[in-house]
Amino acid sequence: MKKLNTSPLSGMQELLPTEQAIFDQLKNNISDVYHHYGFLSIETPIIERTDILLAKAGGDTEKQIYMVSKTDESSDSADQALRFDHTVPLARYIVEHNNDLAFPFQVTQINRNFRGERAQRGRFREFYQCDADIIGRDKLPIAYDAKVISCIYAALKTFNLPRMIIRISNRKVLAGFLRALGLSEKATQISGIIDHAEKIPEEKSRAALYELGLNDDQVNQICAFMFTKGSFEEVETKLREILGDLTAVQEGLDELKEVTSILEAEKTGNFIIDFMIIRGLDYYTGTVFETMLEDYREIGSIASGGRYENLASNFTDQKFPGVGGSIGLTRLFFILREHNLINISVNSPVDYVILPLSANEYEASFELANSLREKGKTVDVDLTDRKLGDRFNRAGKIADFAIVVGSNEVINQKYLAKNLKTGETTEL
């Protein structure tokens, strides 16, 4: 009889050990690639001052934040809350420790964040984000935008997913485009419409644009813009067709050209310039990118990021431009399982289970276990006195091989490893 509700709280991922092993493997894959690209690990506290977390935020973020309190807290203690992303704590970290860091500072954070979103299937309130960021002091060349994209793409390649594509845009192109059309004042609303355009029929986007008071020409031009995608040469040609003169979008185009030419030099893989990419009404100021699976566009972006011109403007007058990207691993893992797209092989958690037939064989069993561990194997010694069948049964659930150790084996120093899938035995 259960006395209390023992299910995890809604919106929290909790896995069985075999699933956890797969999740951990994916997480390690990402971490390994980030490190091989020269990103250094840091870890910031999960609890932060509320004024730090909400310095820039507002709207949904403020509503979704988890506040933290202690019953015996003294009155002078600051308001505290759980962090909702890695970016705000990173900004605080950079300001606090900037004298001890080597810039450009390439940094990775792979850890849990918390958002009290409305509970629904596939949305998580506690979730892993795997961030890779590069922060400059005063300035940071645009080439680093390509580096972050390459690194995130390389990390995702370890997942063996089908037909990944990186979609890249630059906020400065959109801003210049709207300026050329005399629509700068409506930039926020128009960005919002383009940001949502993918999920609705074109007619609805057009209607929304008309609602803003735009005329036919403007609506046509914006629709032409947002459906523009291709190589750098293709989108440049298309923009020239729409605008005639490229002056207003030149800075953004130059950045796009640099980023994409480096991605080509790095042989990063499948990417495309796509002006429908906006990345919400976020803090990005230049390059923005998303990664999708071409055959599963309904999944949406599986990794994204962009350039922010001034990371820590709420905390300091010093300028720290940065570029970063993130893989939302908890949600991605959920989606990949739903679509049967987990294509990595994970070893059984245990290589060998040793089954001593009685306490007389413990010493020999421990010796055998330690010698296998020294060879890098994972070894469990079963110390129960249950029936051998039950012990084999347990071994089969966690391990590849079982080794029975009885008095004969000890005397002859001859051990047989039984493959728990095939039943085959081999001498050790």
Added chain:
Amino acid sequence: MKKLNTSPLSGMQELLPTEQAIFDQLKNNISDVYHHYGFLSIETPIIERTDILLAKAGGDTEKQIYMVSKTDESSDSADQALRFDHTVPLARYIVEHNNDLAFPFQVTQINRNFRGERAQRGRFREFYQCDADIIGRDKLPIAYDAKVISCIYAALKTFNLPRMIIRISNRKVLAGFLRALGLSEKATQISGIIDHAEKIPEEKSRAALYELGLNDDQVNQICAFMFTKGSFEEVETKLREILGDLTAVQEGLDELKEVTSILEAEKTGNFIIDFMIIRGLDYYTGTVFETMLEDYREIGSIASGGRYENLASNFTDQKFPGVGGSIGLTRLFFILREHNLINISVNSPVDYVILPLSANEYEASFELANSLREKGKTVDVDLTDRKLGDRFNRAGKIADFAIVVGSNEVINQKYLAKNLKTGETTEL
């Protein structure tokens, strides 16, 4: 100018990247050993229902718990709080998922927990605990107690610490001893006095025992008991001297004998039976153990654990006996740094920093970087246009080698790696 307080909250560990790398290495060492001993990883949510967390707790725990709330929480949602250890969530997990687990279930959790202790130097409110537990269904042989102790000791051995010693006792011995003395009713108070005896002069412990109304004989017997330590044979002889008859303590002694004989068979290392070990007024019911550094006894225990007869009694009527141990890594790391006892070597976070002299050398630099990464190396490509001296300076802070890539190097396909410590160069 700083606009907000950017220091981490008090009681939170926040490390620079080089220190983080050492911390991570120690954490990985523990995790590796646990896995090699056949423990499976799980991860439970950091946020739990308050009624689950506080089902057994009380006193300090209740005062130290971090409550969690959302501003827009609907009225039907449960009270939530941050977990303060791994044991309570593990009990919930076992009850929730027991049909999908293979028992004995060997499980490890290496993650952060939260306690709002009074802030003081070296005490942490957010801290890593590295737990290894073995849970049985209905019963679990005493031999597993030895397995947990061996495994934790093996994990700590990777730290290269001087003169570690495991101190082992068994709660049943103390309980039987007090029963033989007719003092069972005062068991809780007497346990508390023994638990604190190490930190105060013997006279104070004696005074505390007298205050409980004990007579001279009883006080002498308890003091003789609590200073008893040695091999199994030695403590058995000593107990016989004090008590005459061993019937009351026999069950506890039998368990101690089995645990220590297995530790010997496993060649676990330096251990001793020591009846001063109590492990607080906790939930332990049999074996208890602590690990200390003999030359730094003032540090106290660096890893500890014990047997709990019924892990989940607050959540279910099913019986899940268990044994577990934990390394409090955040506190241990702090202490080891204070005592200059970090004896592991950690590589520079980056092996090579590649320094292209201009954008013309990017493509060759990326190619070189990728070929080094394929060999398992960590490689950063510096894309700044700063002076070469500044770029070398940054490289020296994070990497072992720098490779300058200019047009000559590209033409000749000949790259020199400069050792950033010695200045020596070698051809790649």
